[in-house]
Amino acid sequence: MDRFSWSSGLLEINETLVIQQRGVRLYDGDDKAKLDIGVALLSTHRLIWRDIKNHECCIAIPLSHIIFFEEQAAGIGKSAKIVIHLHPAPANKEPGPYQQSKYSYIKLSFKEHGQIEFYRRLTEEMTQKRWENTPVSQPIPTGTGSQAGRTRAVGIVGIERKIEEKRKETDKNISEAFEDLSKLMVKVKNILLCMFATAKEMVELSRSIANKIKEKQGDITEDETIRFKSYLLSMGIANPVTRETHGSGTHYHMQLAKQLGDMLQAPLEERGGMMALTEVYCLVNRARGMELLSPEDLVNACKMFESLKLPLRLRIFDSGVMVVQLQSHSEEEMIASALDNVSDKGSLTAEEFAKLLGLSVLLSKERLLLAEKMGHLCRDDSVEGLRFYPNLF
Amino acid sequence: MSFEWPWQYNFPPFFTLQPNVDTRQKQLAAWCSLVLSYCRHHKLYTLDVMEAQESPVFNNKKTERKLSMEAIQVVFEELRKKGNVEWLDKNKSRCLVMWRRPEEWGKLIYQWVSKNGMVNSVFTLYELSNGDDTEGEEFHGLEEWMLLRSLQALQTDGKAEVITMDDGKGVKFF
CATH class of the missing domain: 1.10.10.10 (Winged helix-like DNA-binding domain superfamily/Winged helix DNA-binding domain)
Structure with missing residues (x-):
């Protein structure tokens, strides 16, 4: 009986059911097995027994383990039996109901008859040895656990396994896709960083050009000066006053006003001493590069001109139009x-x-x-x- | 003798009511004098505001400028304040124009009377305004209501007395 191992009772893909017989009791050698009456199934590969009531309780033995078998006729009060002699259990055998046994044979006791046909079919299978042509790599695993690496399966387990595999594949695909996405994000981040750097650089560059023009005022022709004027328009503010550097509130606006005072002097002179606030807004934000000002901050900063004694003034016309003008204007x-x-x-x-x-x-x-x-x-x-x-x- | 337009008449801003208070004062003064001199030239004693809008005074065809209705009302109101205009109805659509105030008229009439040695004489109103004797005088053709007012002004000065006669009104100068 120790040759048996637990089974799910399901057939493998290449395995075919040959015959099944109800009311079969197993004997471990000459002793009645501790199992109840069940169904004996003969497949092309295995001999399977399943408990009649508890279908979970199912054990199997490969036909290749059978040495020979013989009929035992029924007697008074005795059912007909088939005695099956078996090879010793292999070392890697799956666990079964018996860990060890003193007998090397088992008996199938047919309480509800059918032994003649069963015997005939078993003889057939043992001579054909179909299990050799279409081998089943391993015995069907025990009822609960499923085994990785197995691809062929039939029945519900097979379907479940396939679903599981599909799910895993989808998982893999999705995670691969996300990996791509995160790669993309990294790239975008890099590009943005580059842009920030470039904007900053340009501000610095225009500043340096402005300085150079100042230095070499004699060497540069009128023409070139005019050409550079467009660059000068975006004359950068190297260290713009931001909320980060100067906090928020009045102090921030004061610092901002001072910076605006420096920055707007030249453009104002160029424009006859007066600029609309909208124009100032555009000019300032262009010069600041990335650290853009909000309109509100600009107005608040401009309101500080007078109290800070800067040479600029915010003027509000009767119509509501706001301008920044030079005090000298x-x-x-x-x-x-x-x-x-x-x-x-x-x-x-x-x-x-x-x-x-x-x-x-x-x-x-x-x-x-x-x-x-x-x-x-x-x-x-x-x-x-x-x-x-x-x-x- | 054609009417001589003031220089403002061909100055386009003249036809826009100026928002600047000082400028507007000067503008309105110019308008008042234009309206009065125009009426005087054409011997107009009553004006219809709607008609006036289309008259050459408020409508310069040459410069294509037209004084708006609101501005005309402002001008008339200004004239009323100065005593040169009296509204004839509540809607302010018609008015009496007195380009010469009653006292001034009275003075003119009295000058003529005393010049001709007719103090203490009695005249009918018709004689004064349409009589052969007054032809050539400024007050010749003066409308009756205006004449009556001028004489009443003289009466308050004690220089005349308006008397009621059978077929109208008469006046005796002192």
């Missing part, structure tokens, strides 16, 4: 120039005045309105638009 001068221009041309619209001065229309209009407010100009509001005339009244 005098109102009288501005009005006088507006009056001069208007007198020269007879009359001017804001657009014409803007073209004449190279200012934005918004600012030129503010100037004209200011001159009107001071009584130097008067308006002609017709279908042709708003025109300003010298005040002749």
